[in-house]
Amino acid sequence: MAGQKSLSPFGGCVDLTSARVGGKTLRCSDDFFAPMANLLKSGRGVFIPEKFLLELR
Numbered sequence: 001m002a003g004q005k006s007l008s009p010f011g012g013c014v015d016l017t018s019a020r021v022g023g024k025t026l027r028c029s030d031d032f033f034a035p036m037a038n039l040l041k042s043g044r045g046v047f048i049p050e051k052f053l054l055e056l057r
Contacts, residue, residue, distance in 0.1 A: 018042055 017023040019040040028036040
């Protein structure tokens with residue numbers, strides 16, 4: 001998407017907590033939805049409705 005500006009004020013910044021640059025999770029308060037290591041992955045999260053609904057039963 002060349003030529004488009006990022007809507008985020010942090011669009012041009014380096015994510016220093018990213019796993020790509022060595023960031024690690026030490027602990028989290030709730031990993032019901034996904035493993036805590038997913039907090040440091042780049043990109044948007046993926047919502048899988050079937051998995052969420054099965055977990056609630």
